[in-house]
Amino acid sequence: MCKFNHARRQFLRTASLTSMSGFYASPFLLGLNSLAAMAQGSSMSDYRALVCVFLQGGNDGHGTVIATDPTSFSAFTQARSGAPGLAYPLSELLPIVPKTSQNSRTFALNPNLTGLQNLFNAGRAAIVANTGTLIAPATKAQINANSIPLPASLFSHFDQTAAWQAIASNGGSAEHVGWGGSVADLIESMNVNSNSMFTCISTAGIALFLAGQSSFQLNVTSAGPIPIYGTAQPLFGNSAGSSALQSILTADETNLFAKEYEVVVNRSQQAQQLLATAMAPAGVGGIPNPPQYLDPVTNMLTDNQLAISLQTVARIIAGRATLGVNRQIFYVQLGSFDTHDGQAQQHARLLTQLGQAFEYFDAQMVAAGLGNQVTTFTASDFGRTLTSNSDGTDHGWGSHHFVVGGSVVGGDMYGQYPVIGVNQANDLGAGRLIPTTAVDQYAGTMARWFGLSDGQIKTVFPNFANFGSSPYLGFLG
Incomplete structure (x- = not known):
């Protein structure tokens, strides 16, 4: 019996995850997002949200947060002198003055990050320097001597994306639980009355980041929740097909597997209907539409897709009371950061969107009275x-990352900004930075702000204790 129950639970979990991952048992399940109903609860005044903005492809941290003291800037300029447009003139950079000195060095942001410069200067944004996937602190000598464990398949998009999003960097692409989903699992036990079906939400498809043991993720777009194919519109263009499908979905099944899967499908339909009703509208009478951005390449006004995704997040947050949630974790994505060529133009375009989108979204949260209750942060496969x-x-x-929100102890830089140049202490070759801050520390700091205890954080991040007696970074109050 025990073996049967275990096998049954594993089947149901696998079936649910399969339906969300794009491997569908049949065509009418396209777009299905399996959801687990979990009982949670707490006061709406205790609402908090984490919003992960994943910069897919590997953002160039060197060209995002730039040290401008003479020694550093000279080394930066020399290293990039062979790439037109990547060695920015000092006069074009956006200066910032961190509250805490980094060995008397000076800093600036990429010329296209005006929005984030504004947030940093207003004390609503912080920079977390030289952050990356680690199992334990690692030095150049230890790496060269092969005496320290390292994350699997460094420099691989697939593996390092997984390492950033998973609960342990050493799991790599073999890991199936993300730290956002694992945090959501623990929030389930903390909040016994609220509706956790709407805890984990992605605007960018299914993400490892939101995969938990008991929590599930809902996939939405700017048009709203994605319906189950064949129920929201005629199946194969035939209303009779949709009626037959609905009959199957509501039939009284006797097979345990089919019965439970039917519960999941019906729960998904209910979630989609409720979310469609609860979401605030876009534009007039709802969440204002984001302004277009001036494309620095074409010099034309263009829709900011990241800002539109964050508008979708804001519309869902606006419906939190109807949805019955007091904790939510969101995943959004901005792609095309794999800039092996054409970086000068492509990076300028992407960072313009990033800065404007962050400033737009933060303004919406402040206007909603949630300026201190929503924290938005960047993540990426790796630096460059x-x-x-x-x-x-x-x-x-x-690489270097941004954290934004009213609870952020902003206007400062956390972690250790590296010495710039090749063959330096943190250079693994060609200016590849050995991280001095672990993803576990970065994420653990946010998980504690979200409400997890020290013990729970060590459960979510098995390697957390490897980074000292107090691995927290202090960028959240």
Whole structure:
């Protein structure tokens, strides 16, 4: 009996995850997002949300947060002198002054990050320097001597995306639980009355980040929740097909597997209907539409897709009372950061969207009275090389990240900004940065703000204790 129950639970979980991952048992299940109903609860005044903005492809941290003291800037300029447009003139950079000195060095942001400069100067944004996937602190000597465990398949998009999003960097692509989903699992036991069906939400398809043991993720677009194919519109263009499908979905099944799967499907339909009703409208009478951004390449006004995704997040947050949630975790994505070539133009375009989208979203949260209750942060596969390959940069490791919100102890830089140049202490070659801050520390700091205890954080992040007696970074109050 025990073996049967275990096998049954595993089947149901696998079936649910399969339906969300794009491997569908039959065509009418396209778009299905399996959801587990979990009982949670707490006061709506205790609402908090984490919003992960994943910069897919590996953002060039070297060209995002730039050290401008003479020694550092000279080394940066020299390393990128062979790549037109990647060695920015000092006069074009956006200066910032962190509250805490980094060995008397000076800093600036990429010329296209005006929005984030505004947030940083207003004390609503912080920078977390040289962050990346680690199992334990690692030095160049230890890596060269092969005496320290390292994340699997460094510099691989697939594996390092998984390492960033999973509960343990050493799991890599073999890991099936994300730290966002694992945090959501623990929130389930903390909040016994609220509706956890709407805890984990993605605007960018199914993400490992939101995969939990008991929590499930809902996939939405700017048009709203994605309906089950064949129920929201005629199946194969035939209303009779949709009616037959609905009959199947509501039939009284006797097979345990079919019966439970039917419960999941029906729960998904109910969730989609409720979310469609609860979401605030876009535009007039709801969440204002984001302004277009001026494309620095074409010099034309263009829709900011990241801002539109964050508008969708804001519309869902606006419906939190109807949905019955006091904790939510969101995943959004901005792609095309794999800039091996054409980086000068592509990176300018992407960072313009990033800065404007963050400023827009933060303003919406402040206007909603949630400025201190929503924290937005960046993540990415990895950083990129300091040296150029003539027209772009190649895969790196550590990078610099932004955290935004009213609870952020902003206007400052956390972690250790590296010495710039090749053959430095943190250079693994070509300016690939060995991280000095672990994803576990970065994420654990946010998980504690979200409401997890120290013990729960060590459960979510098995390697957390490897980073000292107090691995927290202090960028959240």
